Amino acid sequence: MPRYFSAFQLILSPGTISDFLFVSVKLGLQVTFIKPGTDYGVIPDCLYQDNCGARFLQALCAAYDYIIVGDIVPDGRAFLSDHCLVNTKVKVILQATNRFDLVAPDIGKYHELVRKRLTEQPDRVYFIANNPFEAFYLCRKNINPPRHAVIRATGFAPNEYNQEKHPETFKGNGSTVAFTVKAKQHKDYLQNKLKELDIPFRAFEGSYGGPQTLATYKAVIQLPYQVSVMSLPENLRHGTAYLLPTPSFFLSEFCTNSQNYDMWHAHELCMEPSTTTKKIERLTKWTDWWQPELQGAVAYFGSWEELKEMVKKGEGEGGKVDFEDLKRRAKGVAERGERRSLEGWREVLGMGRGERVESIWQTERIGCGKAD
Numbered sequence: 001m002p003r004y005f006s007a008f009q010l011i012l013s014p015g016t017i018s019d020f021l022f023v024s025v026k027l028g029l030q031v032t033f034i035k036p037g038t039d040y041g042v043i044p045d046c047l048y049q050d051n052c053g054a055r056f057l058q059a060l061c062a063a064y065d066y067i068i069v070g071d072i073v074p075d076g077r078a079f080l081s082d083h084c085l086v087n088t089k090v091k092v093i094l095q096a097t098n099r100f101d102l103v104a105p106d107i108g109k110y111h112e113l114v115r116k117r118l119t120e121q122p123d124r125v126y127f128i129a130n131n132p133f134e135a136f137y138l139c140r141k142n143i144n145p146p147r148h149a150v151i152r153a154t155g156f157a158p159n160e161y162n163q164e165k166h167p168e169t170f171k172g173n174g175s176t177v178a179f180t181v182k183a184k185q186h187k188d189y190l191q192n193k194l195k196e197l198d199i200p201f202r203a204f205e206g207s208y209g210g211p212q213t214l215a216t217y218k219a220v221i222q223l224p225y226q227v228s229v230m231s232l233p234e235n236l237r238h239g240t241a242y243l244l245p246t247p248s249f250f251l252s253e254f255c256t257n258s259q260n261y262d263m264w265h266a267h268e269l270c271m272e273p274s275t276t277t278k279k280i281e282r283l284t285k286w287t288d289w290w291q292p293e294l295q296g297a298v299a300y301f302g303s304w305e306e307l308k309e310m311v312k313k314g315e316g317e318g319g320k321v322d323f324e325d326l327k328r329r330a331k332g333v334a335e336r337g338e339r340r341s342l343e344g345w346r347e348v349l350g351m352g353r354g355e356r357v358e359s360i361w362q363t364e365r366i367g368c369g370k371a372d
Contacts, residue, residue, distance in 0.1 A: 013071040014158040015230040016097055020070065022156035023345050032064075057083040061090040066349065070095040073114075074104035080117050085124055092117075093126045093348070096134040097153075097230065100127075101141065111141055118145035128348060131228030133269075133286045139368035140268065147361045151344035152288070155233030155334050157211050170209035172217030177243070177311055178202045179221040180214075180231070190223060197308040211238040218323055219243050219299075219311070224250065227269075228288040237334035239327040242298040243310060247280045247290050249302045255279070293337065297329040 017033055024031040061067060061084035069076025073094050084090055094100065094114075104110040117125040127148040129135055135148050172178060179194075179201060181187045187205045194201045202217065211234045214220050219241040222232075235242070245253065255270035269282040284290040290300075299321045301307040313320045344360040347353045353360075 013097065015153070015234075016070040016095070018156055018158040019153045019230065020068070020095075022154050023342060026342050027346060027349070027351065029349070054083050057081060058087050060084075061088040064090055066091050066093055068093045068095055071097045072102060073098075073100045074102065074110060077104070077110060077113065080113055080125065085117065085121060091124055091126065093128055094118075096127065096129040096138075097131075097228075098134075099137055100134060111143065115143045118143060122146045126348060130230070131288050133227040135362075135366050136286045136368050137268070139366040144366055147363045148366070149344060149348060149360045149362060151341050151348070151360065152337055153230045153233045154338045154341045155237035157234040157237075170213045172202065172213075174216065175218055176200045176202055177219045177221055178204060178208070178214060178217040179223075180204045180208050181223075182206070182225055186223065186225060190221070193304060194221075197304060199308060199311050211235045211240065214238070214240045215327070219321075219326075221307070222289075223254065224287065224289045227286065232288060233334055233337055236297070236330040237338075239331045241321075241323045241326040241330065243307060243321075244289055244298055244300050246300045246302045247283045248276070250283065250289075251276065251279055255283075293333055297326065297333040299326060 017035065020031070021033070023029070057078055061079065067076070067079045067084065067090055069079060069092070073096055076092075076094070078084075079090075079092050084092065100114065101107055101110060118127055122145060127135070127138065127145050129148065129150050130153050132150050135150070138144070138148075177194075177199060179190055181190065181204070187203055191201075191203055201221070208214060211231070214235050215238040217240075220235065221243045223245065232242075251270050269286055270279045274282075299310060301310055310321045339355070343354040343356045347356065347360045
């Protein structure tokens with residue numbers, strides 16, 4: 001008989017909720033999902049006042065095996081208090097899909113609280129990230145827990161992203177490329193470049209109809225704007241063909257020329273003084289865009305002219321990229337990634353390793369110095 005765990009997940013991000021909902025169904029977890037009615041970083045003061053917070057927190061923590069704080073980790077800082085970790089047996093999982101101190105109040109005290117719990121109570125407080133950079137950033141804040149784990153998103157997208165909820169005009173025709181951006185200046189920059197290259201494209205700023213929609217395009221050009229995005233596994237799952245800059249091209253064109261484009265926190269990876277080789281190693285090691293698992297399932301361009309050649313000569317005999325093969329490979333990468341993620345959560349929750357041979361836990365000290 002499988003063991004059913006009960007978990008309480010505090011989270012605001014629809015993508016993170018959808019991802020763990022998929023995990024909970026696959027692993028048979030009983031999960032209470034709570035999406036606070038407040039903005040990021042704004043949690044009711046009552047949780048931090050002994051006259052009601054202590055009783056409420058202790059009762060809540062005592063009712064669950066796990067408390068999972070997803071996405072905006074500081075929103076769950078009350079669960080790192082003694083009310084939970086001294087007076088109950090609950091385990092607290094800090095599931096970082098962003099910087100662990102984003103919008104944290106009184107950041108010095110917050111860093112000390114996280115450092116204390118992760119280093120002194122590693123059997124009760126876990127640090128789980130969906131990308132390797134979060135551990136690097138944690139280390140940069142002088143927090144180096146005895147163990148941590150990277151469990152990437154499964155790629156299960158929120159229902160609101162489904163194609164049928166968006167107009168037909170969002171869909172591609174199989175011969176046009178698309179690109180998605182989060183900021184208008186990024187959209188303007190890439191639009192101008194593609195016009196110069198005479199590449200037919202569709203630009204999406206913000207909403208793009210979800211992964212089912214993007215998969216209808218010949219390919220998606222992505223200039224990394226974050227070290228990791230949940231849309232990457234979501235789109236791969238539906239067979240999106242990605243065109244990405246190589247690490248060296250990204251370094252020369254974007255990292256050192258931020259007026260063109262910028263990636264949040266990229267300065268910690270490629271702007272600090274170091275050799276070009278070392279900077280490329282950092283980008284490859286600490287971000288999701290150049291992870292070894294993607295090799296063969298995405299196409300990398302080392303210059304704008306190479307991008308043009310990929311798109312223009314992508315089809316037919318002698319073509320540089322077989323986009324249909326790329327789409328098939330993308331789905332294969334997503335399927336394998338989903339299995340690894342489920343096995344990772346299985347081990348973290350004490351349900352065994354499944355098919356994994358090696359443990360998901362990383363126990364080597366995180367290297368994050370300027371020389372790393």
